[in-house]
Amino acid sequence: MWKSSKTLLLIILCCCFLSKLRSQICNLTLSGQVLENSSREPIPFASVFLFETEQGIASDSLGRFFFSTTFQGEIHLSINHISYQTEHLTLQLLKDSNIVVLLKPNSLLLNEAAIIGNGDLDTQKNQSLRRDKITNAPEKALANQLEDLVGVSSIKNGSGIAKPVVHGLYGNRLSILNNGVTQSGQQWGVDHAPEIDPLVANNIRVIQGVGALEYQGNSLGSIILIEPGNINNEQGLQGGIRYFHQTNGRGHGLNLNLSRKTSSFAWRVNGTLNKSGDQKTSDYYLKNTGKQEAHAALQLEKQWNKNWFSSLYLSSFNTEIGVLRGSHIGNLTDLRDALQREVPFYTEDNFSYEYNSPYQKVNHHMAKFNTLWNIKEFQSLSVAFAAQYNLRKEFDVRRGGRSDRPAMSIEQVSTFIEAKYQNQLSQKWQLKSGVQLNRIDNANIPETGILPLIPDYISQELGYFLTFSRVLDKTQIEFGGRADFENRNVAAISNSFPREVLRYNRQFQNFGAMFGIAQHLGEKWVFGLNSGYAVRNPEVNELYSGGLHQGVSGIELGDSLLKSEHSIKSTLSIERKKGKKGSFQALFYHQMIEDFINLNPQNEVQLTIRGAFPVFKYEQTNAQLLGFDLLGEWNFTPNLNLLLKYSFLEGRDLQNDLYLVNMPANNASAQLNFSLGKLQKIDLIQLEAKGKYVFRQSNILASQDFVSPPDAYFILGAGISSDAELKGYPLKLSLRAENILNERFRDYLNRQRYFADGQGFNFIIGIQISI
Numbered sequence: 001m002w003k004s005s006k007t008l009l010l011i012i013l014c015c016c017f018l019s020k021l022r023s024q025i026c027n028l029t030l031s032g033q034v035l036e037n038s039s040r041e042p043i044p045f046a047s048v049f050l051f052e053t054e055q056g057i058a059s060d061s062l063g064r065f066f067f068s069t070t071f072q073g074e075i076h077l078s079i080n081h082i083s084y085q086t087e088h089l090t091l092q093l094l095k096d097s098n099i100v101v102l103l104k105p106n107s108l109l110l111n112e113a114a115i116i117g118n119g120d121l122d123t124q125k126n127q128s129l130r131r132d133k134i135t136n137a138p139e140k141a142l143a144n145q146l147e148d149l150v151g152v153s154s155i156k157n158g159s160g161i162a163k164p165v166v167h168g169l170y171g172n173r174l175s176i177l178n179n180g181v182t183q184s185g186q187q188w189g190v191d192h193a194p195e196i197d198p199l200v201a202n203n204i205r206v207i208q209g210v211g212a213l214e215y216q217g218n219s220l221g222s223i224i225l226i227e228p229g230n231i232n233n234e235q236g237l238q239g240g241i242r243y244f245h246q247t248n249g250r251g252h253g254l255n256l257n258l259s260r261k262t263s264s265f266a267w268r269v270n271g272t273l274n275k276s277g278d279q280k281t282s283d284y285y286l287k288n289t290g291k292q293e294a295h296a297a298l299q300l301e302k303q304w305n306k307n308w309f310s311s312l313y314l315s316s317f318n319t320e321i322g323v324l325r326g327s328h329i330g331n332l333t334d335l336r337d338a339l340q341r342e343v344p345f346y347t348e349d350n351f352s353y354e355y356n357s358p359y360q361k362v363n364h365h366m367a368k369f370n371t372l373w374n375i376k377e378f379q380s381l382s383v384a385f386a387a388q389y390n391l392r393k394e395f396d397v398r399r400g401g402r403s404d405r406p407a408m409s410i411e412q413v414s415t416f417i418e419a420k421y422q423n424q425l426s427q428k429w430q431l432k433s434g435v436q437l438n439r440i441d442n443a444n445i446p447e448t449g450i451l452p453l454i455p456d457y458i459s460q461e462l463g464y465f466l467t468f469s470r471v472l473d474k475t476q477i478e479f480g481g482r483a484d485f486e487n488r489n490v491a492a493i494s495n496s497f498p499r500e501v502l503r504y505n506r507q508f509q510n511f512g513a514m515f516g517i518a519q520h521l522g523e524k525w526v527f528g529l530n531s532g533y534a535v536r537n538p539e540v541n542e543l544y545s546g547g548l549h550q551g552v553s554g555i556e557l558g559d560s561l562l563k564s565e566h567s568i569k570s571t572l573s574i575e576r577k578k579g580k581k582g583s584f585q586a587l588f589y590h591q592m593i594e595d596f597i598n599l600n601p602q603n604e605v606q607l608t609i610r611g612a613f614p615v616f617k618y619e620q621t622n623a624q625l626l627g628f629d630l631l632g633e634w635n636f637t638p639n640l641n642l643l644l645k646y647s648f649l650e651g652r653d654l655q656n657d658l659y660l661v662n663m664p665a666n667n668a669s670a671q672l673n674f675s676l677g678k679l680q681k682i683d684l685i686q687l688e689a690k691g692k693y694v695f696r697q698s699n700i701l702a703s704q705d706f707v708s709p710p711d712a713y714f715i716l717g718a719g720i721s722s723d724a725e726l727k728g729y730p731l732k733l734s735l736r737a738e739n740i741l742n743e744r745f746r747d748y749l750n751r752q753r754y755f756a757d758g759q760g761f762n763f764i765i766g767i768q769i770s771i
Helices: 002-026 131-136 142-146 209-214 332-338 540-544
Strands: 028-036 047-050 055-058 064-069 073-081 084-093 097-103 127-130 152-156 162-166 174-178 203-208 222-227 236-246 251-261 266-276 291-305 308-322 359-376 379-395 408-424 429-444 456-472 475-493 501-521 525-536 546-549 554-557 565-576 582-608 611-637 640-653 667-676 684-694 713-726 729-738 762-770
Touching: 028 047, 028 073, 028 084, 047 064, 055 064, 073 097, 084 097, 127 131, 142 152, 142 162, 142 203, 162 174, 162 222, 203 209, 209 222, 209 456, 209 475, 209 501, 209 525, 332 582, 332 611, 475 540, 540 611, 554 582, 582 640
Parallel strands: 028 097, 174 222, 554 611
Antiparallel strands: 028 064, 047 055, 047 073, 073 084, 127 203, 152 162, 203 222, 236 251, 236 762, 251 266, 266 291, 291 308, 308 359, 359 379, 379 408, 408 429, 429 456, 456 475, 475 501, 501 525, 525 565, 546 554, 565 582, 582 611, 611 640, 640 667, 667 684, 684 713, 713 729, 729 762
């Protein structure tokens, strides 16, 4: 018995020893990072599959992945992402290894957006514009660039001033981040376009769902990120110069982008000059609509060691832009006439680059310093500091030769501090958290002689967020929360006599939470569900506006008693991933907003010493936004494909049983792309034809606005581009035509529609030489 026990004990000890030995020998780790081939930017949520063990995981937000396996020898990996070409690797795994995987962009998707997000199992409903798409339309402002994304529109004041609209929300409900910093400026109304040059961006993304919790801003669930991207690691001078010309407005533009990586640091400079004159409809010139711009950006990067990285970003945005002269009317009779005229007042038959009052002059400067520490593998801490200065002057038609004296003059200084921590808690769990501090000092410069539209104020805001994500086989789960605390001190001047200073102090405490899940069914289908709760504070203009908003030619009245908005939004996404014959994507959304703040026409006009103007007032109601976006792609041949999009939105005022004003009209578009191979000295020729049909916003009653919504319209466009070489330098030439049929139309989301038609035929030429 004793001998049997000893034998059994010896066997157990041997088995434990062999098991321990095997564990020491064969438990190997394979880690790596997935990067974009040219920019070396991390690619989050790429699918990495290890065939030998049938393990599949998604890369984290920094493109990193991690495997633990007992398998030794030759292994085979497949790395794929919806926006990039799939990469297959064969490796010898004999010890713990770390690799870097470079993915090349999928050329068929460069001109298109993916509704479902950044990766196969990403629950965020993100869309993006890559560098190629942005530079193909260098003459377009930021909001006009984003119009190419399904579900994204723009609200405008003429052809040169526009703000993006995502699922019916815009302005203060849609935060815009410039290089990770919330863009801070005079963001009141539709006439104040974001002061950002889109040509500085390597990527422009629309973030929704759980990922939006990471960013500070008074939004209701959508974030727009302008990302310059990291500097290319390749040695030598990189970049290029591009010239563009458009016939409508006879505009000329020049953009320079250069970068270089040295042994000490890396640098990039970007500069844009742009000038255009009076825009033209199908029948007449829009008097006083010229503009001129000068923008510059400098980016410096330093890799101190393998775990410490720092960057400095400086930018300057400067523009002067004319406002349609026919939108500023002197008396009530002429205003009523102007709202019914087919051709606006002050229209001339001759073109001019000159613009006079009314016009706007804006300067915006930003500096950001960021540093990142990799504490250990899959654990990092980043700290950022940013400062912004914004100066806006608006010049009106004033009596007594005072038109060169601004009617609005406001400056704003903001500072921002942020710390973010990220940790891969395990192979399947990831944590993100961060804290943000933001201070805004907004002051009117006493040179106008007019009561300010926006009062002086100081805002201090503290925000904190925490998110988790987990990958389980073919399922990804994300959830998180955010808390924001704001203290706002306001000093306003009363409209009544005798004038007195009215002081307001308000504190806001906002909390939000979101949950998302994505499920991969089979090889082709992915389903996603997101739901979240968010709160938005009423902004200063909504609370305290009181006077003429010159840029939109209207009297705007705030309400100091407005309450915060409370929103619950749910989305359902369905995707059939890209195959040989194409792909299909759909997104359905429903959003309830309690105490929704809207700028409503008051069916009233008001005569002032500056002229006669329609009156608008900020009012609250309970609202419902319901809609869906569809995107389909069909590949007839490897060189010929068709893209179809459709967006539907219905916004309702539930309290008054009316439809909401200023909601995008439903629209559908089609784009046919054809690629030719090498033709003599030309490497690639690409042709495209596209059309967009915008339906009439027929739900709005005549009593809800000063004029009835305009008719539906169809816009046809086409383009051709080619890649070649000029004395060894890559050369790209592009020709595009917009509104080929010279369609006469007015767009419902364009405030200029009260007085004039939209832009007519436009031909754009672009030439780009790369180094």
